[in-house]
Amino acid sequence: MLKKEYIKQSQESETLLIHELSRLKSNQGEDIIRFGFGQSPFLPIQSAINSLKDRVEHKEYVSVQGIEELREAVAAFHNHYDQINISADNVLIAPGSKILIYSIIASFDDADVFLVTPSWVSYEPQANLAKLPVTRLQTNFENRWRLLPSELERACEQRENKDRPIVMVFNYPGNPDGLTYTSEELAALTAVFRKYNILVISDEIYGFLNHKSEHVSLARYYPEGTIVTSGLSKWCGAGGWRLGVALLPTRIEEKLKKTMIGIASETYSCAPTPVQYAAIEAYQIGDDVESYLAHQRRILRLAGNYVWKTLSQAGINVHKPEGGFYLTLDFEPFRHVLNSKGIKTSKDICEALLSEKGVAMLPGSVFGYDQDILTTRLCYVDFNGVAAMKASEDLGQEKELPENFLQTYCPNVIEGSKRIADWVK
Numbered sequence: 507m508l509k510k511e512y513i514k515q516s517q518e519s520e521t522l523l524i525h526e527l528s529r530l531k532s533n534q535g536e537d538i539i540r541f542g543f544g545q546s547p548f549l550p551i552q553s554a555i556n557s558l559k560d561r562v563e564h565k566e567y568v569s570v571q572g573i574e575e576l577r578e579a580v581a582a583f584h585n586h587y588d589q590i591n592i593s594a595d596n597v598l599i600a601p602g603s604k605i606l607i608y609s610i611i612a613s614f615d616d617a618d619v620f621l622v623t624p625s626w627v628s629y630e631p632q633a634n635l636a637k638l639p640v641t642r643l644q645t646n647f648e649n650r651w652r653l654l655p656s657e658l659e660r661a662c663e664q665r666e667n668k669d670r671p672i673v674m675v676f677n678y679p680g681n682p683d684g685l686t687y688t689s690e691e692l693a694a695l696t697a698v699f700r701k702y703n704i705l706v707i708s709d710e711i712y713g714f715l716n717h718k719s720e721h722v723s724l725a726r727y728y729p730e731g732t733i734v735t736s737g738l739s740k741w742c743g744a745g746g747w748r749l750g751v752a753l754l755p756t757r758i759e760e761k762l763k764k765t766m767i768g769i770a771s772e773t774y775s776c777a778p779t780p781v782q783y784a785a786i787e788a789y790q791i792g793d794d795v796e797s798y799l800a801h802q803r804r805i806l807r808l809a810g811n812y813v814w815k816t817l818s819q820a821g822i823n824v825h826k827p828e829g830g831f832y833l834t835l836d837f838e839p840f841r842h843v844l845n846s847k848g849i850k851t852s853k854d855i856c857e858a859l860l861s862e863k864g865v866a867m868l869p870g871s872v873f874g875y876d877q878d879i880l881t882t883r884l885c886y887v888d889f890n891g892v893a894a895m896k897a898s899e900d901l902g903q904e905k906e907l908p909e910n911f912l913q914t915y916c917p918n919v920i921e922g923s924k925r926i927a928d929w930v931k
């Protein structure tokens with residue numbers, strides 16, 4: 507028998523587990539509102555779908571870094587829409603941005619990995635797999651869950667070994683909070699990044715889903731130390747296609763780039779070739795993609811604002827969403843009532859809401875919050891994105907969507923919000 511103490515500790519991501527649990531309950535006939543899993547409800551852009559159908563016979567392996575035509579298109583697209591300056595030579599294509607984030611972290615023999623609380627579930631396990639120590643940077647509801655430069659500076663100063671490099675994963679619009687950073691906030695943080703020579707992995711996978719199309723890339727402020735990661739999973743609704751991109755700084759340390767490509771060549775080899783060809787179509791600057799994104803943003807804005815309004819009126823601490831499709835709910839105002847019912851952790855809240863109201867969410871604890879911080883993550887995309895997109899397109903882009911749009915196309919968003927509001931009553 508294998509000795510299990512020699513096997514690394516790692517388990518299936520908890521986001522996937524809750525998805526599985528709510529799917530099982532739905533299959534058993536329970537009426538479940540699926541606010542747990544953060545998958546885009548929209549189809550990929552039509553030009554990419556068509557292209558993928560035509561490219562299935564491209565069964566060959568291609569360059570580890572990604573096919574050149576795609577890297578050119580990705581660089582041009584981000585340079586245009588994010589107003590940054592990346593060369594195709596410094597674009598890396600991979601089967602998802604998750605593995606790219608891991609490759610960057612795993613490129614280091616030794617480094618302090620800085621993560622903001624809250625942040626996406628996979629960063630910390632990735633650092634653990636790479637055997638690198640994690641430092642958590644705290645935020646709070648009053649500061650809109652934003653990292654303050656003073657908190658970053660404090661963590662830099664308190665390190666035991668000041669020679670060790672710092673690799674930080676920074677994500678906005680955020681999963682789980684749905685919030686972004688202003689230009690001023692980015693500039694202030696950049697001063698600290700620069701002072702401590704921090705390598706920042708700026709996870710901007712929801713950047714094009716900023717609800718007002720106002721995303722500002724960190725690479726504009728800190729071009730020399732930022733690796734932007736993104737891909738087709740969120741803005742292009744193609745999570746299962748597995749296509750992620752990393753945009754490396756112009757003067758990236760060559761050894762880091764080589765190591766990342768080395769990790770790629772010894773593990774995944776390349777992103778799926780037909781998907782890379784299809785992605786060239788997705789990364790075309792112009793009216794098609796702008797309209798495709800504008801409709802998504804408008805629908806997400808309407809849905810997110812509805813949930814925010816309903817739940818803040820019910821007394822839950824929640825900030826108005828700015829991008830992506832998540833909200834972090836803070837049940838702190840209900841701590842006494844909840845505690846008196848034996849609900850003491852974020853996990854308890856999720857279990858109670860799933861069993862009493864049939865609403866699935868994720869506990870804040872998986873995003874780095876302490877167990878007894880009463881937060882959950884709500885994902886407001888439990889609707890038919892294809893029908894919603896079609897209706898939005900039929901209405902034209904000029905006007906805001908009418909009030910009754912949600913009743914018709916996103917009824918679970920309304921129903922789920924009501925159930926949560928009802929529960930806290």
Ligand SMILES: Cc1ncc(COP(=O)(O)O)c(C=O)c1O
Nearest residue numbers: 602603604626681711737739750
């Ligand atoms: C913040 C964040 N980063 C990265 C990813 C992973 O994206 P990909 O599908 O490109 O691996 C996700 C997916 O949920 C995410 O929410």
